[in-house]
Amino acid sequence: MTHVIGQRIPRHDAILQVTGKAEYGIDLARRGMLHAKVLRSALPHAKLLKLDTTRARNLPGVAAVITAADVPNNRFGFTHLDQPLLAEDKVRYRGDAIAAIAADSLKTAEEALRLIDVEYEPLPGIFDPVQAMEPDAPKIHGESNIASHIKIRYGDIELGWSRSDEIVEDTLTTQMIEHASIEPHAALAEVDGRGMVTVHSSVQRPFLIATDLSKILKIPLNRIRVVVTAVGGGFGGKNEITMEPYICLLALKTGKPVKLVYTREEEFQATTVRHPYIVKYKSGVKKDGTLVARQARIVSDAGAYVSWGESTLSKACIHGAGPYRIPNVKIDGYLVYTNNSIGGAMRGFGVPQLGFAHEVHTDHIAEKLGIDPLEFRLKNALVDGSSLPTGQVLESVPLKETMRQAVQLIGWKKEVAWDEKAR
Amino acid sequence: MIERQIELRVNGQSFTILVKPQDLLVDVLRDQLGFTGTKKGCGTGECGACTILLDGKPVNSCLMPALRARNKDIITIEGLGTPEHLHPLQQAFIENAAVQCGFCAPGMLLSAKALLDANSHPTETEIRQAISGNLCRCTGYAKIVQAVKAAAQAMTQGDGNP
Amino acid sequence: MKKRGKGIACMVYPIGFTSYPNPSAAFVQVNQDGSAVVLTGATDVGQGSTTALAQIAAEELGIAYDAVTMVTSDTQRTPFDLGSVASRVTYITGNAVKRAAGDAKKTLLQVAAEMLDVMSPDELEAGDGKIYVKNSPDRNVSVAAVAREATLVKGRPPIGEGSYNPTTTFLDPETGHGKPYEAYVFATQIAEVEVDTETGQVDVLKIAAAHDCGKAINPLLVEGQIEGGVAMGLGYGLMEEMVLENGVVKNPQFTDYILPTALDMPLIETAIVEVPVSTGPFGAKGVGEPSLIPTAPAIVNAIYDAIGIRIYDLPATPSKILAALKEKERANILKEEE
Numbered sequence: 001m002t003h004v005i006g007q008r009i010p011r012h013d014a015i016l017q018v019t020g021k022a023e024y025g026i027d028l029a030r031r032g033m034l035h036a037k038v039l040r041s042a043l044p045h046a047k048l049l050k051l052d053t054t055r056a057r058n059l060p061g062v063a064a065v066i067t068a069a070d071v072p073n074n075r076f077g078f079t080h081l082d083q084p085l086l087a088e089d090k091v092r093y094r095g096d097a098i099a100a101i102a103a104d105s106l107k108t109a110e111e112a113l114r115l116i117d118v119e120y121e122p123l124p125g126i127f128d129p130v131q132a133m134e135p136d137a138p139k140i141h142g143e144s145n146i147a148s149h150i151k152i153r154y155g156d157i158e159l160g161w162s163r164s165d166e167i168v169e170d171t172l173t174t175q176m177i178e179h180a181s182i183e184p185h186a187a188l189a190e191v192d193g194r195g196m197v198t199v200h201s202s203v204q205r206p207f208l209i210a211t212d213l214s215k216i217l218k219i220p221l222n223r224i225r226v227v228v229t230a231v232g233g234g235f236g237g238k239n240e241i242t243m244e245p246y247i248c249l250l251a252l253k254t255g256k257p258v259k260l261v262y263t264r265e266e267e268f269q270a271t272t273v274r275h276p277y278i279v280k281y282k283s284g285v286k287k288d289g290t291l292v293a294r295q296a297r298i299v300s301d302a303g304a305y306v307s308w309g310e311s312t313l314s315k316a317c318i319h320g321a322g323p324y325r326i327p328n329v330k331i332d333g334y335l336v337y338t339n340n341s342i343g344g345a346m347r348g349f350g351v352p353q354l355g356f357a358h359e360v361h362t363d364h365i366a367e368k369l370g371i372d373p374l375e376f377r378l379k380n381a382l383v384d385g386s387s388l389p390t391g392q393v394l395e396s397v398p399l400k401e402t403m404r405q406a407v408q409l410i411g412w413k414k415e416v417a418w419d420e421k422a423r
Numbered sequence: 424m425i426e427r428q429i430e431l432r433v434n435g436q437s438f439t440i441l442v443k444p445q446d447l448l449v450d451v452l453r454d455q456l457g458f459t460g461t462k463k464g465c466g467t468g469e470c471g472a473c474t475i476l477l478d479g480k481p482v483n484s485c486l487m488p489a490l491r492a493r494n495k496d497i498i499t500i501e502g503l504g505t506p507e508h509l510h511p512l513q514q515a516f517i518e519n520a521a522v523q524c525g526f527c528a529p530g531m532l533l534s535a536k537a538l539l540d541a542n543s544h545p546t547e548t549e550i551r552q553a554i555s556g557n558l559c560r561c562t563g564y565a566k567i568v569q570a571v572k573a574a575a576q577a578m579t580q581g582d583g584n585p
Numbered sequence: 586m587k588k589r590g591k592g593i594a595c596m597v598y599p600i601g602f603t604s605y606p607n608p609s610a611a612f613v614q615v616n617q618d619g620s621a622v623v624l625t626g627a628t629d630v631g632q633g634s635t636t637a638l639a640q641i642a643a644e645e646l647g648i649a650y651d652a653v654t655m656v657t658s659d660t661q662r663t664p665f666d667l668g669s670v671a672s673r674v675t676y677i678t679g680n681a682v683k684r685a686a687g688d689a690k691k692t693l694l695q696v697a698a699e700m701l702d703v704m705s706p707d708e709l710e711a712g713d714g715k716i717y718v719k720n721s722p723d724r725n726v727s728v729a730a731v732a733r734e735a736t737l738v739k740g741r742p743p744i745g746e747g748s749y750n751p752t753t754t755f756l757d758p759e760t761g762h763g764k765p766y767e768a769y770v771f772a773t774q775i776a777e778v779e780v781d782t783e784t785g786q787v788d789v790l791k792i793a794a795a796h797d798c799g800k801a802i803n804p805l806l807v808e809g810q811i812e813g814g815v816a817m818g819l820g821y822g823l824m825e826e827m828v829l830e831n832g833v834v835k836n837p838q839f840t841d842y843i844l845p846t847a848l849d850m851p852l853i854e855t856a857i858v859e860v861p862v863s864t865g866p867f868g869a870k871g872v873g874e875p876s877l878i879p880t881a882p883a884i885v886n887a888i889y890d891a892i893g894i895r896i897y898d899l900p901a902t903p904s905k906i907l908a909a910l911k912e913k914e915r916a917n918i919l920k921e922e923e
């Protein structure tokens with residue numbers, strides 16, 4: 001029998017992609033469609049004193065302008081319902097949306113943006129997550145800037161220190177980055193005569209978009225249809241609603257199809273990013289290279305809203321000990337609000353930050369002990385039957401085999417002995 | 424703003440259109456003429472998604488006023504080959520999995536075509552140089568480079584029709 | 586002076602959502618000519634999942650890859666799928682598709698059992714577009730004939746449904762104990778770099794990337810995922826950084842936010858480590874996200890190996906490396922003077 005599994009088959013739609021026939025979000029078009037634009041906050045943290053859209057509304061060619069008052073349910077979020085679709089009394093970062101406009105041309109929509117009058121009362125901003133944790137730091141939501149604290153406790157960390165011959169400490173930090181899909185966010189909404197709302201969008205999770213739209217617009221799910229176009233890259237950045245509520249509301253208001261494409265600048269300023277992390281590691285080892293204790297304290301800059309910040313941090317904490325057998329582990333992760341860009345989902349979801357931190361830290365420990373970094377890893381690597389600090393016992397763990405095969409590809413600095421398990 | 428009537432030659436076909444001096448070629452191609460195979464990823468000349476060939480040379484159409492493309496031959500991805508008659512580069516991109524999301528592919532293919540037209544036996548470095556103005560966030564470029572090599576080989580062996 | 590070094594990094598990464606239920610569902614119909622249509626809510630964002638899912642359906646139904654058409658990601662035309670996130674589609678949607686195809690196959694086998702005159706459908710298997718008797722494959726009938734018979738004679742169109750949700754638990758809020766995921770993947774990458782001590786410039790010469798993915802449904806696409814992840818990891822390690830000042834992004838264009846180009850990317854050698862798992866479709870797990878995780882630390886560790894400078898804050902830019910080299914020099918001079 002021939003098998004289809006394991007065959008090197010090219011993508012099913014590659015022929016459309018290479019001939020320019022694949023229809024992406026940015027390619028959507030309808031006769032008579034309107035073009036939308038979003039007004040963003042001019043300040044990182046401020047009270048909204050006045051919002052007047054009269055002049056924009058009166059500009060010829062403008063079909064509709066929406067503000068917070070037009071959103072039936074102006075709140076969203078995954079673990080924390082802390083984010084408005086359009087700002088109400090306050091703005092919390094430079095990407096906060098204040099109003100959205102639909103006009104007969106992109107030019108008119110852009111011009112109308114400048115005619116919206118906003119009066120702000122600036123509030124002190126906080127941009128450093130460590131400072132934001134101080135009790136007297138300006139507050140972004142409610143009483144505390146610490147949006148969540150995640151804990152992992154495994155074994156007995158004090159016992160671990162007492163059994164260690166050597167203790168190594170490092171602080172490592174990672175930067176904020178953008179998904180930078182080459183296709184920006186782009187979508188088109190249309191409403192038919194029966195009131196059926198259809199959104200064509202370049203996204204990763206159509207069913208989440210649909211349920212969130214249903215809650216925000218207060219329209220039942222059977223009257224909302226989300227269809228995914230060809231997607232020009234996602235990487236987690238197209239994981240949640242962004243523009244869809246605006247264009248749906250504008251389409252409902254005008255009865256016309258409405259399209260919105262973010263500019264590259266909006267992609268950077270107003271969509272989610274990879275969270276910057278500050279990771280403090282402390283590890284205890286025996287002279288022979290056996291890891292016996294590891295403590296990690298992680299501070300994640302959430303930005304202005306939690307979005308996927310808590311779930312990202314929790315995945316980071318779960319993997320905070322790295323791919324090693326360590327009997328005593330203590331991990332604390334803090335998610336902290338600031339007036340920076342919102343951290344969201346991005347390929348690796350917290351683990352790239354921790355992966356950088358624990359692997360550089362691991363090399364540092366190996367050096368202190370005078371052991372080759374590969375040998376040190378082999379000595380402590382997870383194997384079949386090992387536990388993670390969650391207590392979960394792992395079944396299939398070909399970690400040493402990946403080490404062996406990586407070495408086979410480009411070699412290593414020294415010969416190492418591969419035990420049976422690694423084969 | 425004054426509109427002017429101009430003629431654009433795209434993929435061997437002539438179009439008479441009205442353009443304003445500031446209208447960019449990428450928008451005219453996509454929005455007025457429907458050549459949406461030309462993509463737009465930045466609008467600042469950095470990503471290369473909008474690459475077209477102008478008299479055989481790769482150009483970022485997001486930086487070029489449409490007026491300046493008068494009396495020149497424009498090739499867009501639609502002019503490179505069709506699903507029925509693929510250019511060897513397109514064939515090689517498919518077979519080598521050089522496309523993932525595919526958004527960079529039109530620009531990438533046209534930059535590669537300009538290279539192969541000028542140099543039928545490019546080295547790996549020459550290939551990397553030729554596509555260095557085309558950003559790809561998905562593939563790591565490995566399979567793209569491999570595809571261009573494969574196409575070059577196919578074309579010089581004569582089993583392709585450039 | 587140019588100095589070379591090698592660095593290694595390893596990782597563990599889970600498949601699917603943390604603790605929360607994250608199901609996928611699929612529908613399958615086998616047409617009267619032996620071709621099939623698969624409906625799934627999963628979205629292909631470039632990773633190639635639609636192709637892999639079609640392979641899973643084809644394998645399960647015993648038909649050719651080209652005989653499968655995929656209908657995807659439309660909330661009113663396809664069944665629920667949690668989405669293309671968390672490296673979950675091959676494993677979770679893959680299981681759903683396999684189950685749906687298996688469900689449709691059940692009807693086919695029952696009808697074929699009568700056609701081939703065997704006692705039980707258990708004696709039959711599907712493959713190469715046929716349904717055949719397990720130990721005498723010469724006794725067979727085409728999937729097309731069976732589907733036709735099932736639909737038009739028996740009045741039982743061969744359709745199937747399937748869904749899958751990994752078994753997980755929530756974590757104890759005080760200890761973090763629990764079973765947040767059903768499957769994990771592992772990987773190792775080794776980077777070889779050359780550092781210019783005059784400029785601080787890091788040239789990555791080679792990356793070896795060995796990734797466990799259970800079983801590669803489609804090695805061509807798995808390689809692509811690994812290579813693309815390495816590029817993203819290289820950008821993370823060496824060049825990408827959003828610079829914010831009072832919340833304003835100072836580099837909101839590709840002009841100043843630097844992504845790796847074809848010239849920045851080294852030779853990437855990939856190895857797919859296959860240890861199939863019983864819970865995955867045909868043993869598969871996933872590969873989407875993990876591929877980028879070890880790259881940045883492998884490069885940073887290689888920089889240390891080359892010049893004895895350990896970078897603790899990403900990205901490892903030439904200016905940081907130069908500053909650290911100067912600092913080290915100063916410290917050395919001080920030491921000598923003592």
Ligand code: FES
Binds near residue numbers: 463465469485
């Ligand atoms: S759109 Fe022209 S270079 Fe990016």
Ligand code: FES
Binds near residue numbers: 524527528561562
């Ligand atoms: S394939 Fe996605 S940008 Fe190149």
